[in-house]
Every structure is written in structure tokens, then in C-alpha cells.
Amino acid sequence: MKISVRLTVSVIVIAVTAILLCCTMLLMATAGNHVNSAVDNGIGELKMLSNSFYAEMNVNKEKRQMSETAKSSLMRYVFRNYASASVSGADYVLLHGEEVLFNDSAIDPSSALVDLKEQSARAYDVDSGLENQVRWPNTIVSFEGRRYLVVGHYDSGVGEAFDFEHELYLVRDITDIYRGIAKLGVWFGVIAFGTILVCGFGMMFQVRRILRPLGDLRRNAAALASGQYDQRIQVVGKDEIAELGSNFNKMAEGVAQHIDALKATAEERKLLLAVLTHELKTPMTAIIGYSEALMKIRLSQEQKEVSIAYIHRECKRMERLSQKMMQLITLHDGEKPKMERCSVSKLYEAIRETIGEIADKEKIQFTLEEEDGVSFDMDLDMMASVLINLFDNARKAKADHIRIKADSTGIAVVDNGVGIPESEVQKITQPFYMVDQSYSKSVGGSGLGLAICELILKAHGARLSIESEEDAGTVVWISF
Amino acid sequence: MARVLVIEDSESISSLICMNLTVVGYEVKPIFDGNEALQVIEGGACYDLAIVDVMLPGVDGFGLLVPLRSRGIPVIFLTAKNDIKSKIWGLKSGAEDYIVKPFEVLELLVRIEKVLERHGGGDSAIRIGEVEILLGERVVKRGEELIYLKPKEFDFLVLLAKNKNIALSREKILAEVWGMDFMGETRTVDVHITQLRKKTGLSIVSVPKVGYRLEELE
Numbered sequence: 001m002k003i004s005v006r007l008t009v010s011v012i013v014i015a016v017t018a019i020l021l022c023c024t025m026l027l028m029a030t031a032g033n034h035v036n037s038a039v040d041n042g043i044g045e046l047k048m049l050s051n052s053f054y055a056e057m058n059v060n061k062e063k064r065q066m067s068e069t070a071k072s073s074l075m076r077y078v079f080r081n082y083a084s085a086s087v088s089g090a091d092y093v094l095l096h097g098e099e100v101l102f103n104d105s106a107i108d109p110s111s112a113l114v115d116l117k118e119q120s121a122r123a124y125d126v127d128s129g130l131e132n133q134v135r136w137p138n139t140i141v142s143f144e145g146r147r148y149l150v151v152g153h154y155d156s157g158v159g160e161a162f163d164f165e166h167e168l169y170l171v172r173d174i175t176d177i178y179r180g181i182a183k184l185g186v187w188f189g190v191i192a193f194g195t196i197l198v199c200g201f202g203m204m205f206q207v208r209r210i211l212r213p214l215g216d217l218r219r220n221a222a223a224l225a226s227g228q229y230d231q232r233i234q235v236v237g238k239d240e241i242a243e244l245g246s247n248f249n250k251m252a253e254g255v256a257q258h259i260d261a262l263k264a265t266a267e268e269r270k271l272l273l274a275v276l277t278h279e280l281k282t283p284m285t286a287i288i289g290y291s292e293a294l295m296k297i298r299l300s301q302e303q304k305e306v307s308i309a310y311i312h313r314e315c316k317r318m319e320r321l322s323q324k325m326m327q328l329i330t331l332h333d334g335e336k337p338k339m340e341r342c343s344v345s346k347l348y349e350a351i352r353e354t355i356g357e358i359a360d361k362e363k364i365q366f367t368l369e370e371e372d373g374v375s376f377d378m379d380l381d382m383m384a385s386v387l388i389n390l391f392d393n394a395r396k397a398k399a400d401h402i403r404i405k406a407d408s409t410g411i412a413v414v415d416n417g418v419g420i421p422e423s424e425v426q427k428i429t430q431p432f433y434m435v436d437q438s439y440s441k442s443v444g445g446s447g448l449g450l451a452i453c454e455l456i457l458k459a460h461g462a463r464l465s466i467e468s469e470e471d472a473g474t475v476v477w478i479s480f
Numbered sequence: 481m482a483r484v485l486v487i488e489d490s491e492s493i494s495s496l497i498c499m500n501l502t503v504v505g506y507e508v509k510p511i512f513d514g515n516e517a518l519q520v521i522e523g524g525a526c527y528d529l530a531i532v533d534v535m536l537p538g539v540d541g542f543g544l545l546v547p548l549r550s551r552g553i554p555v556i557f558l559t560a561k562n563d564i565k566s567k568i569w570g571l572k573s574g575a576e577d578y579i580v581k582p583f584e585v586l587e588l589l590v591r592i593e594k595v596l597e598r599h600g601g602g603d604s605a606i607r608i609g610e611v612e613i614l615l616g617e618r619v620v621k622r623g624e625e626l627i628y629l630k631p632k633e634f635d636f637l638v639l640l641a642k643n644k645n646i647a648l649s650r651e652k653i654l655a656e657v658w659g660m661d662f663m664g665e666t667r668t669v670d671v672h673i674t675q676l677r678k679k680t681g682l683s684i685v686s687v688p689k690v691g692y693r694l695e696e697l698e
Contacts, residue, residue, distance in 0.1 A: 278560050281581045282492075283492075284581070285493055285581040285582035286490070288582045288584070289493070289496040289497075289500070289582070289585055292584065292585050293496065295647070295690055296647035296648075296690055296693070297499075297503050297645055297647070298645045298693065299499075299503075306495070306499075307499075310496070313492065314492055
């Protein structure tokens with residue numbers, strides 16, 4: 001079931017239950033009040049009437065010796081006067097045993113009043129302490145389609161006048177009270193129905209309105225799932241759904257960025273791989289060619305030796321290339337440097353032997369200079385490889401004097417080699433870019449050194465900058 | 481034999497091509513950069529063919545095409561660039577052929593031979609020791625003495641002679657002499673080799689795991 005339907009139905013059910021409960025309680029309270037006040041009035045009236053009636057009868061004390069028939073006649077006569085004088089609209093009944101002395105009500109006393117008498121007797125027996133129930137028992141009887149309040153009074157004597165078993169009843173037609181209550185009930189019903197209608201429609205409308213953004217959300221999620229990363233939700237308002245929507249947008253944004261980054265990486269990889277394949281072609285051609293020659297051609301001993309030397313050389317070059325390529329790719333994948341505070345003298349110590357070897361072989365002079373106690377946060381091995389790389393580049397630039405110097409801002413490699421043409425400076429950090437391809441290759445260049453240096457420095461948060469003048473030399477700055 | 485310019489900046493590749501061409505009898509001149517190549521071409525030296533790398537220091541391979549063609553030197557491009565665009569450009573601009581690295585030596589030789597044939601620079605006769613093969617007349621002589629060969633034996637001998645000092649596989653020989661769709665066995669090759677050895681007296685050696693090679697004894 002949809003949330004909107006479920007919400008609407010449950011709200012309607014709760015509202016209906018609450019309204020019905022309230023109406024019923026209100027109705028019952030109202031009905032109780034009306035009936036109770038009618039009963040109280042009835043009791044009061046009967047009290048008043050009986051008091052006046054007994055007072056009148058007290059005058060006839062001397063008639064104690066009258067026959068039963070005479071007593072009955074007297075009672076009937078006096079009571080009739082009082083009963084007919086009543087202006088409250090109530091009717092009265094006077095019984096003596098089975099005999100009806102007076103009755104101006106519409107009910108038939110013989111059948112309708114028996115219950116009341118029994119009820120009174122029971123209340124007397126249990127001595128409930130309720131004076132009204134004992135002395136003025138009352139009930140509501142239905143008779144011929146109407147409802148009557150009946151209040152009774154039983155006495156064995158007539159005041160202080162004489163002994164005479166009799167029953168006094170007040171009968172009042174209270175059908176109208178019940179009709180009024182029924183009418184009220186109908187009204188409550190109408191109100192409840194109206195409330196349900198209003199509540200239901202209002203709820204349905206409101207729930208739909210609140211849940212409408214969920215539809216947007218669903219469509220966008222589906223779009224996202226199917227690979228459209230550019231769609232966003234229009235966020236309206238500040239409620240939870242709007243919050244969800246804006247979070248969804250953030251998520252979509254994140255996903256889109258991630259996908260873009262992945263695409264860019266893949267694209268970069270593809271490009272790098274294409275360049276690598278291209279770079280591999282020359283050594284491959286040489287290796288395949290020389291090995292084929294060795295296999296098929298009648299070569300002189302000298303030619304054979306040359307061929308093998310070429311194969312060896314090209315294999316070494318491919319090995320270097322693959323190592324550098326690996327390094328480049330792992331750096332690309334964000335290999336984190338193990339940073340620690342390291343003094344420049346320690347760094348120099350790490351590179352001294354390697355660059356010393358290079359310098360000895362090529363008869364290059366070099367100096368390692370530093371300001372006292374300069375130190376940087378770095379990964380010693382990575383930074384050493386950067387410096388060796390830069391030193392080797394200077395060597396390839398036919399420098400005969402190379403200085404590495406450090407101050408508090410960074411490290412510089414200064415050479416007096418051939419320099420780099422101004423138009424090429426921007427490009428030399430691109431993988432496989434070489435200013436003079438054939439020369440670089442002849443001195444063992446792979447075209448990857450500076451690209452690797454730049455990535456390492458980027459991981460350190462440092463920057464590589466190059467200043468160069470043709471035929472005068474190059475300065476490479478590493479600024480931390 | 482034909483004179484071939486090898487314009488290639490990679491020393492190892494250049495040396496490889498030169499070695500192979502020398503072995504089969506071409507005269508080669510290696511040149512390592514574009515500017516030098518331009519000087520040599522403009523210097524007016526006479527060459528039958530140029531093998532040109534596209535990526536060259538100085539003037540690049542495409543830039544050498546016009547000066548070479550204006551001197552009637554056919555060009556075969558040799559390059560690592562494998563994209564169709566470069567190929568089409570190279571061929572449309574007037575190169576005779578376009579070979580992509582890495583290439584096989586035999587393929588290079590065949591292509592060189594075809595280009596030379598088209599430009600009339602091909603030889604009308606091949607001489608190996610005392611044996612002379614006249615391609616036009618389809619005649620083989622040792623000194624003044626005619627050697628009688630069946631047509632397939634002649635074709636076979638020409639193939640071996642053109643690739644002298646290079647070993648040819650039986651499959652390659654079958655394909656070249658008998659045609660691609662020949663369903664024969666490699667035994668056929670062995671039978672013909674025996675016949676050729678007997679009739680011409682040339683040194684046709686079998687190279688283990690490769691095939692046969694006609695060797696020219698110095």
C-alpha cells in the first residue's frame with residue numbers, strides 16, 4: 001500500500017474513533033443531566049404535594065374511626081383537589097392496594113408501576129442509605145411508545161390523621177427529553193461525518209503535497225542508477241523531505257564527481273598506456289630485428305656480438321622504462337609519502353654515493369651546499385630519488401658543474417648545461433616528453449623522470465619550478 | 481646493387497636495417513637526423529630508394545618527402561605511428577610504402593624489392609659466386625654453361641637468391657613460390673632443395689628450426 005493511502009486511512013480511522021468517543025460521552029453526560037434534573041424536580045414536586053396533602057389530611061384526626069370505604073373516599077376527594085391544582089404539568093396516581101383511588105396520567109398503574117414497587121422494596125432491604133431510593137423510588141417506564149418518569153411514595157399512614165396503606169405516584173411525560181437527546185445524537189453524527197470528510201480530504205491533499213518530492217526523488221534515483229549523473233532535485237522548503245532531497249543532491253554530486261574523477265584517471269591511464277606502447281615500439285623493433293637476424297642470417301662473429309649488445313641494451317632500456325612507469329602509476333594512485341622531519345644533511349648523505357658514482361664516471365664536479373640546520377618534512381627515499389633524478393638530468397644536459405643547495409625555503413639544483421628552450425619548459429614534465437629525443441635516449445633517458453619528480457613533490461605539498469637559459473644552464477627549484 | 485638511404489634516428493634500428501640490407505647485397509648509407517638528410521639529398525648523391533623514419537630530429541620524415549621525390553628517389557616510411565591518419569597521409573603524399581614498427585626483416589626486404597621493381601631499379605640479373613641468374617630471360621648460367629631448371633625450381637632459386645644469406649622458412653617458401661593456396665606439404669620444398677643443390681652446386685644450407693638459406697661464399 002502506498003504511504004499516502006496508508007497515512008490517510010490511519011488518520012481517518014483515528015479521527016473517527018476519537019470523534020465518536022467524544023460525541024458518545026458528551027451525549028451520555030447530557031442525557032444523564034437532563035434525566036437527573038427531571039428526577040430531582042419530580043421528587044421535589046412529589047414531596048411538596050405529599051406534604052401539603054398530609055397537612056390537609058391532619059385536620060381530620062378525629063375521623064380515625066371511619067370505615068375503610070369512607071377513608072378511601074376522603075382520600076380520593078382531597079387528593080383530587082391537590083392533584084388537579086398542580087400547575088407543573090405532572091400527573092398523579094393514588095393507589096390503595098389494588099384499588100386505583102386517583103389517576104390522571106396516561107399510564108396503566110397496574111402494569112407499569114409494579115417494577116418500581118419491587119425496586120423500592122429491594123432498596124429498603126439492603127438499606128443502601130440512599131434516602132431518595134428508599135423513600136422516593138423513581139424509574140422511567142415506557143408505555144405505549146412514550147417515556148414517563150415515575151416517582152413513587154409508599155406510606156402506611158396518612159400523615160398523623162389515620163392509618164391507611166397507600167401509594168402516591170408522580171408521572172411525568174419525559175419523551176421530549178429523549179427526543180432532544182436523539183436529535184443531539186443526530187447532530188453529533190452529522191458533525192462527525194463532516195469532520196471525517198474534511199479531515200479525509202484535507203489529509204489526502206496534505207499527504208500528497210508532502211510526499212510529492214518523494215516522486216522526484218524516486219525518478220532521480222532511477223536516473224542516477226541508470227547512469228545519468230547530471231540530474232538534480234529542486235529542493236523546496238525546509239522539512240525532512242527537503243533535507244533528504246538536498247542530501248540526495250549532495251550524494252548525486254559526489255557520485256558525479258567520483259565518476260568524473262574515475263573517467264579522468266582512466267583517460268589519463270589510456271593516454272599514458274598509448275604513449276608507453278609507442279615508446280616500447282623502438283626497443284621492440286630492435287630486439288625482434290636483431291634476434292631474427294641472429295636466427296636467420298649468416299652473420300660474422302663481430303656482427304653477432306654487435307647484435308647481442310644491441311638486444312641487451314634495448315632490453316635494459318625496456319626494463320628501466322617499465323620500472324619508471326610502475327613508479328609513475330603508483331604515484332598517480334596516490335601512494336602516500338612517509339613524512340618525517342629530516343635535515344638536509346641527512347638527505348645529502350643519502351644521495352652522496354649515487355651521484356658521486358655518476359659524477360666520477362662523467363667527470364662532473366659537484367657541490368652539496370646547505371644553510372645550517374635546515375630541515376623539511378619529507379619522505380627521505382622519495383626525496384632522494386627526486387634529487388638523483390634532477391642530478392641525472394643535469395648530467396644529461398652536458399653540465400660539468402652541478403650544485404645542489406638548500407636554504408629555508410627549499411632545495412635547488414643548479415647546472416651549467418645546455419639549458420632548455422623557453423618554449424619547451426612548460427612541457428618537460430609531461431610523461432615521455434623529451435626536448436631532444438634521440439640524444440636523450442642515447443644517454444639513457446626514458447622521458448619519465450621529471451613527471452615522477454613532479455608527482456612526488458605534489459604528494460609532499462611542494463612545488464617544482466624551472467628557470468633555464470639556453471647554453472647557460474638550468475636551475476630547478478623545489479620549494480616546500 | 482641498389483643504393484639505399486636509411487634515414488633513422490635510433491641508432492639500434494638504423495644499424496639493424498643496414499645490417500640486413502648489406503647482407504642481401506644492397507649498398508646503404510645511414511643518416512641520423514633530418515637536417516643532415518636534407519644536406520645529403522640536396523648534395524645530389526644518387527640513390528635508388530630511401531627508408532625514412534617519420535619522427536626525426538630536425539626536419540621530420542614528412543618534410544623530407546618532397547626533396548626526395550623531386551630527385552626521383554622513392555620513399556618507404558618507417559614509423560611507430562600506427563594510426564590510420566598518418567598512414568593515409570604518408571601514402572597520399574607520395575610515399576611508396578608505409579611500414580609500421582615493429583616490422584619483420586623479411587617484410588621490409590620484400591617491400592624494398594617491390595618498390596625497386598616498380599621504379600626500374602630492380603636488377604635484371606643476380607650473381608652468386610659463379611652462378612648468374614638472368615631474371616628477364618629466366619635463364620641460369622654457371623660461367624658459360626646453361627643450367628636447365630624447371631619453372632618452379634627457377635622461381636625457388638630466384639627467391640633464395642634475392643634473400644641470399646637470409647634463412648627462409650618452408651612455409652614462407654611454399655607461399656612465395658607455389659602461392660598461398662597451395663595445399664602441398666613442406667616435403668615438396670625439401671625435394672626441390674635437393675634438386676637445386678645438385679643442379680647449381682650452390683651452398684643451400686638448412687638452418688635448424690628455421691628453414692633454408694642460400695649462402696654466398698666469399
